[in-house]
Amino acid sequence: MCSWCWAYQSTISQLKQQLPGTIQFEYLLGGLAADTELPMPPEMAQKIESIWRQIEQQLGTQFNYDFWRDCVPVRSTYPACRVVIAAGFQDSYEAMLLALQKAYYLRAMPPHRLETHRQLAQEIGLDVAQFDKDIDSDLLNGVFDDQRSLAKSLGVHSYPSLVLQIHDSFFPVDVNYTSTEPTLKQIRELIVSHWH
Template identity: 40%
Template sequence: MSDSTLFYVHDPMCSWCWGHRPQWEHLQAALPESVAVKNVVGGLAPDSDKAMPLDQQQAIGGYWKKIEGMLGTQFNHDFWQQNTPRRSTYPACRSVIAARWQNAEDKMIAAIQEAYYLKAKNPSDTETHLLLATELGLDAEKFSADFSSEKLAKVFKQELQFARTLPINGFPSMVLQHQGQVHVIPLDYKDYRGAIKVITEIIS
């Protein structure tokens, strides 16, 4: 049983989370065994059928270019021409929870990010998630039923509420719970080792 938990608060459609992914993978591999990792979906933007205003599309497209320049992260900018973007990340969050119930949470997060940022697929569309579940070899029928279930809606709501109780300012964020205390872990997009050092000091 782990005596410490590292909460990773993210949104599958958060471009900074995509930028941080390589360092996050290194960090998880370097974590002491006594630290459990729990993903927490933060829910950037609720369900919406409205097309994203052009100025908002340009602003988000600008973040992509900034992250690309700063970290070398790849983005497929054709997304903006090939889709009707919507400010709606809740479907992607629900998809992550539905995949979690089939022990495929991390695989689904990666699949959503790659579909969105590399393949120009729209993760605001339910169809995208049903397709990804099939591609990942999940039980597609169970996934589809869970995705739109009351049970999942309830779990998602609780997770959003929990994320809001944590001392975070945005996504991604890392919070370590150790011996009943919570600690904000500094997040570096270029080097995970500082975070490992802080976590090791707290738990030792």
């Protein structure tokens, strides 16, 4: 739910298609902001809105600023992470990820609210009854805890981040928002120097 992840959306889609066939791409949810219903302090909301404007100017990424007028912003991304995992249980991980980003950035829908999640689950064709069961399950919370722990152990502190695993070693990879080429070059170099 970080606005820079939205800014990276089209580049990461291209990158996934261009990766060497030997590389398996996996998403990992880092969590970012824990559960809360407290409204975002006004200065934080202004700061995030100004980041949207900065991204829009730099990269041309689209944002719907009605969000800041029509919604009460809450800095809580754990619910969105759980929703993506629940959708993943129905083979719709990426569909939900994109639906959530679009809901927040383009449709001015609050990304932490259950009504948003249920509407998106319906729109992308999930079994909503199953989704409702999964969203609060111990299994889902266990998966989410594991993903957060793994992200932390990989040294991921900002979003988006890329990490390449070769055997049992992990290498941070630079994120480039406008081109896949520098990322692919770095990945190729890492493979050549560490694959044995």
